Amino acid sequence: MNWAAIFSLDGRAFYIWGSFGAFAIAMILEIILVRMRSKRAQAGIEEEVMADKVKGRAK
Amino acid sequence: MSLYKYSSPAVFFPLAGKLVPWFTVLAVVFFVIGLYLGLVAAPEDFQQGEVYRIIFIHVPAAWMAMFIYLVMAMYGVMALTFNTRLSAMMMEALAPTGAMFTALALWTGALWGKPTWGTYWAWDARMTSTLILLFLYIGYLALVTRLKTRSVPIRLARCWSSSVPLMCRSFIFPLSGGIPCIRVHRCR
Amino acid sequence: MIARQTAVATTFAPEHGFLVAFARDVRLAVRSKGEVIQALAFFVVVVSLFPLAIGPESVLLKRIAPGVVWVAALLSVLLTLPRILASDYADGTLDQLALSVYPLPAIMAGKIVAHWLMAGLPLALMSPLRGFQFGLESRELVVLYASLMLGTPVLSMIGAIGAALTIGVRGGSILLALLVLPLYIPVLIFGAGAVEQAMVGIDASANLSLLGAILLLGGLVVPFAVAVAVKISLD
Numbered sequence: 001m002n003w004a005a006i007f008s009l010d011g012r013a014f015y016i017w018g019s020f021g022a023f024a025i026a027m028i029l030e031i032i033l034v035r036m037r038s039k040r041a042q043a044g045i046e047e048e049v050m051a052d053k054v055k056g057r058a059k
Numbered sequence: 060m061s062l063y064k065y066s067s068p069a070v071f072f073p074l075a076g077k078l079v080p081w082f083t084v085l086a087v088v089f090f091v092i093g094l095y096l097g098l099v100a101a102p103e104d105f106q107q108g109e110v111y112r113i114i115f116i117h118v119p120a121a122w123m124a125m126f127i128y129l130v131m132a133m134y135g136v137m138a139l140t141f142n143t144r145l146s147a148m149m150m151e152a153l154a155p156t157g158a159m160f161t162a163l164a165l166w167t168g169a170l171w172g173k174p175t176w177g178t179y180w181a182w183d184a185r186m187t188s189t190l191i192l193l194f195l196y197i198g199y200l201a202l203v204t205r206l207k208t209r210s211v212p213i214r215l216a217r218c219w220s221s222s223v224p225l226m227c228r229s230f231i232f233p234l235s236g237g238i239p240c241i242r243v244h245r246c247r
Numbered sequence: 248m249i250a251r252q253t254a255v256a257t258t259f260a261p262e263h264g265f266l267v268a269f270a271r272d273v274r275l276a277v278r279s280k281g282e283v284i285q286a287l288a289f290f291v292v293v294v295s296l297f298p299l300a301i302g303p304e305s306v307l308l309k310r311i312a313p314g315v316v317w318v319a320a321l322l323s324v325l326l327t328l329p330r331i332l333a334s335d336y337a338d339g340t341l342d343q344l345a346l347s348v349y350p351l352p353a354i355m356a357g358k359i360v361a362h363w364l365m366a367g368l369p370l371a372l373m374s375p376l377r378g379f380q381f382g383l384e385s386r387e388l389v390v391l392y393a394s395l396m397l398g399t400p401v402l403s404m405i406g407a408i409g410a411a412l413t414i415g416v417r418g419g420s421i422l423l424a425l426l427v428l429p430l431y432i433p434v435l436i437f438g439a440g441a442v443e444q445a446m447v448g449i450d451a452s453a454n455l456s457l458l459g460a461i462l463l464l465g466g467l468v469v470p471f472a473v474a475v476a477v478k479i480s481l482d
Binding site for chain 2: 015016018019020022023026030033034037038041042044045052
């Protein structure tokens with residue numbers, strides 16, 4: 001299969017590359033979004049741990 | 060039980076951090092193998108031509124859409140019964156990914172349907188129930204973000220996502236079987 | 248002494264809590280008749296908009312009648328949902344109810360039934376007239392009426408869960424719609440499906456039975472779910 005065939009795919013290229021393209025974009029977005037969410041979660045946990053430490057000292 | 064200690068976010072997080080690189084490597088390896096098998100190794104379908112390769116991403120996306128919802132419901136039940144904070148956090152973290160896979164399943168399904176069935180969308184049971192699933196994800200996400208801006212305990216959202224959609228989902232699953240007979244009568 | 252104790256025990260019985268909440272909400276609704284009438288008027292107006300938008304072609308109108316009446320009923324109930332808990336939360340009554348001696352699920356059941364009586368029942372009673380407008384036959388009108396009688400209580404129940412979850416949330420009404428509408432879909436399908444089957448000439452009892460089953464299951468589970476949600480959101 002040559003490159004031209006890969007890009008035309010019997011005239012169905014729009015459907016196939018539309019699907020795989022959306023899939024690729026979604027996967028990249030997912031990685032970025034998960035990074036952001038995990039950072040936020042980590043910040044929340046650190047806050048919680050700090051709060052626990054403060055409470056522990058108060059006791 | 061030693062496993063219970065991981066229900067605390069502060070204990071679980073370092074473990075998760077250690078596991079992430081391994082899972083990343085696994086994901087990349089499986090990705091490459093899967094894409095090779097799907098795009099290169101598998102022969103062209105004699106009826107659908109090359110278009111059928113969409114199925115290799117469409118079906119996993121649809122599968123993940125439902126599976127993630129199930130896992131969320133499971134975490135919801137755990138959060139309500141054991142009152143563990145990690146379960147609620149897991150559920151919250153899963154929801155956007157689940158919504159993404161649901162949208163992806165709908166999108167790739169439409170792009171597969173057009174050349175194969177001749178239409179982007181039909182009110183078929185599988186599509187309709189996937190669309191409803193997307194609505195449920197959106198509802199859950201809206202509730203969570205709205206509650207966060209009000210800084211009310213996330214427990215509320217937890218309650219919604221476990222009890223209600225679990226109930227409604229178990230409603231809708233048998234019901235989605237009911238949709239085709241009704242809808243098909245209506246369309247044809 | 249013993250007689251007094253039993254008297255106290257019966258006063259705090261669940262059914263009494265149900266009656267107290269039910270009577271209170273009905274009294275409130277009767278005193279502000281406007282809201283009940285407005286919801287009903289909304290239903291009538293929405294149903295009447297469709298012939299104006301689609302055109303007065305009777306065959307087409309008859310085809311879409313079950314769906315139109317059901318969707319309009321659903322939207323009308325949706326508009327009245329904040330009434331179940333929002334005003335009680337705003338003036339602090341909900342906290343008092345949660346602290347009262349009566350079991351909270353019983354109180355919530357009373358509120359749900361009262362809401363149905365004020366929001367759902369008028370729609371069901373009004374529906375044959377609307378169906379008549381769309382040219383439904385008498386047999387189909389009966390099925391439409393029956394489906395709404397069985398379905399609107401479920402709308403109140405599911406709506407009560409959504410209302411309890413969105414208590415005190417800013418911009419809660421649109422969120423409520425977003426949460427509740429997908430859950431209304433089964434009721435909508437079976438309700439409109441029953442009428443449609445009657446129109447085709449098939450026995451509609453299967454769909455009506457399913458609606459009844461959903462109603463019974465909801466009656467069993469929903470008051471407890473609403474009570475849990477109220478308790479959590481009052482925390």
